[in-house]
Amino acid sequence: MRNSKVVSLEEAIRRSGLKDGMTISFHHHFRGGDKVVNMVVDKLAGMGFKDLKLAASSLSDVHSPLIEHIKNGVITGISTSGLRGQLASEISHGLMSEPVVFRSHGGRGSAIANGDLHIDVAFLGASSCDCLGNASGCPRSENAKSICGSLGYALPDAKHADHVVVLTDDLVDYPNVPKSISACDVESVVVVESVGDSSKISSGAIRDSKNPRDILLAQQAAKVIINSGYFVDGFSIQTGTGGASLAAVKYIRESMIEKGIKASFALGGITAHMVKLHEEGLIGRLIDVQSFDKVAAESIASDQLHQEVSAVEYASADNPGSAVHALDIVILSALEVDVDFNVNVLVGSDGVIRGAIGGHPDTAEDSALSIIVCPLLRGRIPCVVPKVTTLITPGAGVDVVVTEYGIAVNPRRPEIAARLKEAGLKVVDIHDLAAKATSVIGVPDPLPFGDKVVGIVMDRHGKVLDKIYNIK
Amino acid sequence: MELKNAVAGTLESGDIMIQIGPGEGLQVELQSSVEAQFGRQIKELIKETLTGLGIDNAYVKATDKGALDCTIRARVTAAAVRSTGVDVWK
Numbered sequence: 001m002r003n004s005k006v007v008s009l010e011e012a013i014r015r016s017g018l019k020d021g022m023t024i025s026f027h028h029h030f031r032g033g034d035k036v037v038n039m040v041v042d043k044l045a046g047m048g049f050k051d052l053k054l055a056a057s058s059l060s061d062v063h064s065p066l067i068e069h070i071k072n073g074v075i076t077g078i079s080t081s082g083l084r085g086q087l088a089s090e091i092s093h094g095l096m097s098e099p100v101v102f103r104s105h106g107g108r109g110s111a112i113a114n115g116d117l118h119i120d121v122a123f124l125g126a127s128s129c130d131c132l133g134n135a136s137g138c139p140r141s142e143n144a145k146s147i148c149g150s151l152g153y154a155l156p157d158a159k160h161a162d163h164v165v166v167l168t169d170d171l172v173d174y175p176n177v178p179k180s181i182s183a184c185d186v187e188s189v190v191v192v193e194s195v196g197d198s199s200k201i202s203s204g205a206i207r208d209s210k211n212p213r214d215i216l217l218a219q220q221a222a223k224v225i226i227n228s229g230y231f232v233d234g235f236s237i238q239t240g241t242g243g244a245s246l247a248a249v250k251y252i253r254e255s256m257i258e259k260g261i262k263a264s265f266a267l268g269g270i271t272a273h274m275v276k277l278h279e280e281g282l283i284g285r286l287i288d289v290q291s292f293d294k295v296a297a298e299s300i301a302s303d304q305l306h307q308e309v310s311a312v313e314y315a316s317a318d319n320p321g322s323a324v325h326a327l328d329i330v331i332l333s334a335l336e337v338d339v340d341f342n343v344n345v346l347v348g349s350d351g352v353i354r355g356a357i358g359g360h361p362d363t364a365e366d367s368a369l370s371i372i373v374c375p376l377l378r379g380r381i382p383c384v385v386p387k388v389t390t391l392i393t394p395g396a397g398v399d400v401v402v403t404e405y406g407i408a409v410n411p412r413r414p415e416i417a418a419r420l421k422e423a424g425l426k427v428v429d430i431h432d433l434a435a436k437a438t439s440v441i442g443v444p445d446p447l448p449f450g451d452k453v454v455g456i457v458m459d460r461h462g463k464v465l466d467k468i469y470n471i472k
Numbered sequence: 473m474e475l476k477n478a479v480a481g482t483l484e485s486g487d488i489m490i491q492i493g494p495g496e497g498l499q500v501e502l503q504s505s506v507e508a509q510f511g512r513q514i515k516e517l518i519k520e521t522l523t524g525l526g527i528d529n530a531y532v533k534a535t536d537k538g539a540l541d542c543t544i545r546a547r548v549t550a551a552a553v554r555s556t557g558v559d560v561w562k
Contacts, residue, residue, distance in 0.1 A: 350508055379486050379538025380506045440540060444509035 005189045006131050006171065009043050012188035013121075016163040018044075020051045022120035025161060027154035028058040028081075029125070029137055029290060030146070030196025036125040036167055038065045039192065045074045053077035055119055057108060057153035057311070058356050061085030062200075070095055079117060081105055082346065082356020091454055092352040094470040099453045100353075102346060102468075105153065105289065106315025106324065106362035107460040112156040113312050113319070116462055122161035124154045124181065125195035129168035133186025134179035137291070138301035145169040146198045149291025149300045150270070151180040155310035158185045169195045180308055202293040209243030213375055213404055217244040220425070221331055221373045221402045222251030227423035228329070228400075228416055230369045233261050235328045237283075238268040238363055241292065242333030244373045249273045256282050267323050268314070268330075268359055270296040270306070278306065287323050289314040289359075315362035317460040324359075324366035332360055334374045334401075336388045339430050341395030341410050343372060344388035346457070349381045351447040351471035353455060357392055361460050365397035369416070376403045382437035382444070384408075384430065389447070391466040392457060405436055448472040475530055478554035481539075481547035488539035490518070490551040495531030498522055504536035517541055521548040525560055 007015065018024070024044070026037050037056065042065070044052060050073050058081040059066070067090050069075045079101040083091060091100055103111060111117035126135035127146045137148040146169055158164050158181040165188045166181060209215065221244065225231050237252075239245045250273070256262065263283040266274045270288040272295035277283045279299075286306040291297040300306045309323060316322040335355060336344040343364070348354040364370040374383040384403060399416060401408040406428030409417035421427050448471060455468030474494075481489040500515045518532055521544070532548075539547070553559055 350506070380510055380540060381538065442510070442513050442541070444506075445512055447508055 005133055005186070007188055007190065009040065009167070009190045009192070010047065012165045012190050013044065013047060015188055016121045016165060018049065018121050020049055023053040023055050023118060025055040025119040025122040025157045026057070027124055027151065027157065028056060028060070029148040029151060029153065030198070031201050032060050032062050033197030033200030034060070034062055034125070035194050035196050036123060037063055040123045041066060041069050041075065045069055045072065050074060051076045055117055056080045057105065058082045059087065063087050067095065079103065081108065081358055083353045084355065088353040092471050094450065094452050094454060096454065100455045102357055102455055102457045104315065104357045104361045104460050105311050105359045106317055106322065107458055107462070109156045109311030109314070110316045110318055110460065111462060112160050113316070119157055119161035121163045121165065122157040123165050123167060124158060126151065126166050126168045126181065127195065128170045128172045128176055129166050129189055130172055130174040130176040130183070131189060132174060132183035133166050133181065133189050134174070134176040134183045135166045135168065135181040135186065136176060136179055137297065139170065140172045140176055141170055143170055145194055146196050147294065147297045147301070148196060148198060148201060149297030150288040150308040152289030152309055152314060153311050154181065156312055163187050165190060167192050167195055169193060198294060198297070201291070201297070209247055211243060214243040215247055216404055217373050217375065217402055218247035219251055220407065221245065221248040221371055222255065223423065223425055224371055224400055224402060224407060224420060225252055225329055226255050227419055227425065228369050229419050230328045231261065234264045235261070236265045236267060236326060237263055238266065238327055238330045238367070240332040240358070240360070241269060242373060245331040245333055246271060246273055248331055248373070249277070253277055253282060267327055268363065272296060275299045315359050317362065317365070324362050327363060327367040329369045329371070330363040330367040331371045331373060332364060334372045334383065336383055336385050337372055337374060337401050338385050338388045339434050341398040341401065341430065342388045342391050343393040343398055344390045345392050347390040347468055349389060351389065351449055353468065361393040361397065364393045365460065369399050370397060371400045371402060372398055373402045376405050376433060376437050377440060380441050382441055384433040384437050386434055390457060390468055401430060403433055405433055408433055473527060473556050473558070475555045478551050480550035480554060483535060483537060485537045486539060486543070488534055488536040488544050488547050490547045491533040492551045492555045493531050494529070496529055498528065498530055500532045500534060502534045502536065505538050506536070514544060517544050518548050521545050522552060525549065525552050527552055527556070
């Protein structure tokens with residue numbers, strides 16, 4: 001009976017007891033290379049399911065086939081961290097009658113753990129799985145076809161969903177150890193041709209910048225960190241996926257070597273940059289909720305000190321054990337920052353959804369020092385504005401904003417402003433940055449929003465933070 | 473002033489491509505990545521720049537990729553000079 005869990009996708013769906021109106025869930029560890037969402041929803045549509053609620057940890061350009069499934073009534077609700085591409089554009093223009101619910105990664109973990117987001121059936125892709133359901137994002141045989149590293153965002157689903165189906169493109173001998181998802185949480189195992197294209201993991205938000213402005217911003221951000229008072233032996237750090245925040249790591253590294261300072265851990269989405277510092281002995285441990293590239297995925301497969309964590313262990317607001325509570329410094333990017341230090345990372349300045357919340361509000365709120373790095377202007381689009389288009393990260397959690405025209409420090413943190421001034425950095429009032437932007441580009445006309453709510457932004461504590469209206 | 477068809481600018485991000493030719497009055501057709509927020513201002517600026525060069529009759533097709541005002545003025549002027557043969561920079 002050992003193989004009784006291994007069934008076809010159709011049989012797994014039938015066994016799950018899935019009914020119209022129920023909630024299905026997915027993780028996004030394959031990012032732009034994901035094949036599971038489209039494959040499963042196509043199958044559900046073919047089997048005649050309607051009115052399903054899709055709870056993904058995030059969605060991207062590759063999920064545009066969902067548009068047809070929404071039009072046909074197969075999918076009638078979505079919750080996610082982000083939306084990009086054609087799907088995002090259609091939803092912004094009013095495709096769905098039910099608004100999309102946006103949560104941060106920590107917020108989603110909490111919502112699943114406390115029952116706010118109940119999952120009936122989770123469909124979780126894995127790069128290796130045994131016949132009982134012990135699954136991992138790491139390859140475990142010479143037949144392995146994919147690798148995604150950490151399965152952090154899938155772990156709350158695996159633990160709390162009523163029914164769990166693991167899809168894998170490499171069924172390996174029992175026992176598949178070390179495992180990320182336990183066989184005890186898994187009802188069915190489905191072997192498929194491919195769960196995802198690993199080469200597309202580092203697409204989407206992540207880019208390695210050669211842009212001179214990004215490099216300038218990165219140097220400034222590094223100087224802020226070094227002079228902030230938090231750059232001491234044993235500090236901890238997380239970086240977002242923007243070009244400038246990744247490049248900042250390079251300059252921090254130089255200073256760490258020069259001053260003999262080592263970090264205790266790096267948190268969050270782990271990149272090759274962080275793996276390099278870890279392997280050089282500059283960062284003690286890597287705490288990885290999502291492996292952002294192949295180097296990070298390979299490292300988690302082989303390095304004991306590179307530890308996978310679930311979204312709850314990573315960034316839950318109401319779990320005092322989550323790692324963000326121990327985080328000293330985070331570098332983040334932004335689409336817009338306003339004069340109250342509020343940040344928008346989700347909705348573009350044209351009113352169209354084009355990003356993801358990620359761990360932005362989680363890390364900004366709980367870290368000791370949060371630094372937003374963004375240019376003053378992107379083309380004619382201002383990044384420092386009087387008021388953000390959509391509120392994602394409240395200004396109370398944002399400490400420093402680094403632009404090429406100066407560094408603004410939240411008035412709540414006068415001690416940091418004083419340290420940066422003393423170090424000779426150009427500290428400016430954030431109102432002056434907004435005024436500078438306006439002086440170059442003029443005052444934008446208001447966006448043509450309609451009166452239909454297409455998105456609801458939940459804060460990480462489970463309350464409604466903002467609403468996104470349709471754009472005409 | 474007699475106008476020939478002329479072009480200035482590129483489709484690179486941060487630039488604007490101006491195609492100009494004969495027309496009646498100043499007609500501006502604009503496609504812009506920042507249309508909702510800045511379309512009105514960009515059209516006004518194009519007309520203002522042409523009027524300033526003594527051009528009151530022209531058809532302009534502008535394809536904008538988020539150019540700043542200084543860039544728009546420069547591209548419109550260059551297109552106008554190519555179109556009229558009158559060098560305004562002398």
